[in-house]
Amino acid sequence: MTLQAHSRSPAAVAGMLLQPLRFALMHLYPVALLLAAWEASVAAGLVKKILLPAPSAVFARLFELLQTAAFLDHIAQTLVRLFAGLGIATALGLAVGLAAANSRIGGRMLEPLVRILAPIPKIALYPALILILGFEHASKIALVAADAVFPILFATYHGARMVERKLLWSARAAGTSPAACVYKIVLPAALPSILTGFRIALVISCVVVFLAEMISSTDGLGHLLIRAARSFRTVDMFVPLVTISLLGLLLNALVAAGRRQLLAGYGEAQ
Amino acid sequence: MNPRGSLLSLPGVPPLLSLAALLVLWQLAARLAGIEGLPSATRVIAALPAIVFNPGSLIEIGASLGRMAIGFLIALLVAIPTGLVMGRSRAVAGFLNPLLALIYPVPKAALMPVIMLWFGVGDFSKMLVIFLGVSLPLVFHSYAGARAVDEKLVWSAMAMGMPAHRRVFAIILPSALPEVMLGCRVGIAMALIVMVSSEMIARQSGVGNLLFNSLDMAQYDTVYATIIVIGAIGFALDALFETVRRRLTFWAEVREETVVGTG
Numbered sequence: 146m147t148l149q150a151h152s153r154s155p156a157a158v159a160g161m162l163l164q165p166l167r168f169a170l171m172h173l174y175p176v177a178l179l180l181a182a183w184e185a186s187v188a189a190g191l192v193k194k195i196l197l198p199a200p201s202a203v204f205a206r207l208f209e210l211l212q213t214a215a216f217l218d219h220i221a222q223t224l225v226r227l228f229a230g231l232g233i234a235t236a237l238g239l240a241v242g243l244a245a246a247n248s249r250i251g252g253r254m255l256e257p258l259v260r261i262l263a264p265i266p267k268i269a270l271y272p273a274l275i276l277i278l279g280f281e282h283a284s285k286i287a288l289v290a291a292d293a294v295f296p297i298l299f300a301t302y303h304g305a306r307m308v309e310r311k312l313l314w315s316a317r318a319a320g321t322s323p324a325a326c327v328y329k330i331v332l333p334a335a336l337p338s339i340l341t342g343f344r345i346a347l348v349i350s351c352v353v354v355f356l357a358e359m360i361s362s363t364d365g366l367g368h369l370l371i372r373a374a375r376s377f378r379t380v381d382m383f384v385p386l387v388t389i390s391l392l393g394l395l396l397n398a399l400v401a402a403g404r405r406q407l408l409a410g411y412g413e414a415q
Numbered sequence: 416m417n418p419r420g421s422l423l424s425l426p427g428v429p430p431l432l433s434l435a436a437l438l439v440l441w442q443l444a445a446r447l448a449g450i451e452g453l454p455s456a457t458r459v460i461a462a463l464p465a466i467v468f469n470p471g472s473l474i475e476i477g478a479s480l481g482r483m484a485i486g487f488l489i490a491l492l493v494a495i496p497t498g499l500v501m502g503r504s505r506a507v508a509g510f511l512n513p514l515l516a517l518i519y520p521v522p523k524a525a526l527m528p529v530i531m532l533w534f535g536v537g538d539f540s541k542m543l544v545i546f547l548g549v550s551l552p553l554v555f556h557s558y559a560g561a562r563a564v565d566e567k568l569v570w571s572a573m574a575m576g577m578p579a580h581r582r583v584f585a586i587i588l589p590s591a592l593p594e595v596m597l598g599c600r601v602g603i604a605m606a607l608i609v610m611v612s613s614e615m616i617a618r619q620s621g622v623g624n625l626l627f628n629s630l631d632m633a634q635y636d637t638v639y640a641t642i643i644v645i646g647a648i649g650f651a652l653d654a655l656f657e658t659v660r661r662r663l664t665f666w667a668e669v670r671e672e673t674v675v676g677t678g
Binding site for chain 1: 429430432433434436437448450452453509510511512513514516517519520521522524525526528529532533604607608611612615616623626627630635638639641642645646649650652653
């Protein structure tokens with residue numbers, strides 16, 4: 146290990162160190178350009194500050210708010226709903242997806258039902274969920290779960306269906322129980338697909354929880370946006386939008402990193 | 416094959432059976448729960464004609480769908496060429512990809528208050544937010560489609576002296592079409608989602624407003640009936656587009672795709 150590192154030429158080592166920097170530069174320059182153009186057009190008075198605050202003002206306000214307990218509490222409320230809904234969706238999607246993929250009757254029953262339910266905009270169910278579950282956490286969690294369940298379900302179903310039948314037959318012939326087959330063969334084989342579905346579900350959850358909080362809530366990031374909009378505080382309108390987007394980007398990056406770790410041995414399966 | 420098996424294999428039968436099962440479950444749940452907020456399926460179905468034959472709500476629904484169609488069509492005109500250019504030019508893709516990745520997790524319907532502040536409460540704001548929601552999946556799919564074009568076809572055409580604008584229509588667009596059509600399918604789902612959620616947020620007009628108005632007036636049957644109408648619109652648009660897509664790209668490998676939008 147150390148020997149190898151020593152044997153590398155200084156130029157190669159420098160190249161290795163520069164690689165991430167070059168990667169960051171190549172991928173971040175459009176973002177930097179956009180922010181700079183936005184900042185400059187506000188500074189030059191091309192757009193009114195009251196309509197479009199400068200990014201520096203938005204981020205300054207965000208850092209200021211991040212030090213207040215009230216703002217952190219709103220973030221916490223949003224995250225509770227987000228993770229509760231996503232958790233339910235994951236459990237449900239995995240269970241139903243595996244059941245449908247592994248039994249012919251299950252697949253027959255499920256496919257038409259999913260065909261009907263999937264293209265329906267789930268957000269339209271929100272008033273009904275409010276009526277049944279009330280204005281508090283439960284209705285928002287249910288909405289997040291309803292929206293996030295389909296990508297996970299589809300991904301699990303398709304992933305589990307792609308499992309090579311011969312592997313299952315060999316395992317069964319060698320005396321593995323059907324339940325053990327699910328853990329030992331189907332789940333690991335379907336994992337790349339499931340994790341892809343999970344990433345989509347995660348971003349959907351971030352969006353939906355925010356929308357639900359905008360439509361009816363007394364706390365959470367979405368509510369902060371509506372509250373700021375009512376009193377025309379534009380900087381405060383952008384802060385929750387930026388926060389939820391950054392949360393989405395962050396969680397998405399975390400799952401992507403976790404996915405790479407989990408799938409390290411999968412070869413080109415990703 | 417036994418008659419039961421052949422009946423189940425008819426095209427329209429399994430969805431109808433699932434729908435019936437869903438309604439029975441709903442009816443049972445309503446009976447068991449016995450709360451005012453969950454009226455029985457029969458009562459809600461009885462309330463459906465009141466919406467479907469009411470000129471007032473029909474006009475609202477029609478206006479919503481009209482805005483949705485315009486937003487969607489403008490997105491088609493802008494997003495598909497953008498995606499195709501990204502797929503053919505590394506520099507453009509390198510520039511736009513980070514920006515698109517940045518916009519991806521932004522809740523588009525949530526931009527409604529900001530957009531209304533800029534452009535007022537009129538139709539333009541509502542169409543703009545739909546346009547924004549639809550554009551992203553369309554760009555992504557068109558990009559993927561244009562990247563997957565067989566380079567040898569392009570080279571052969573260039574070697575035979577086909578001009579660039581002809582290559583776009585004769586090679587790149589047809590090759591990318593299956594993927595572009597998948598993007599359109601996701602886009603239609605997105606358009607409906609963004610339309611309903613932005614109307615629920617803005618509370619000015621449209622289907623989303625209809626929902627919350629009846630909720631505020633405690634007309635629970637109407638709330639559920641409106642949800643059924645929206646669901647039916649979503650299902651019908653998807654089914655309609657799928658028939659068109661199958662016709663247009665029948666040669667392409669059937670790819671199963673999860674139709675999910677991110678609001």
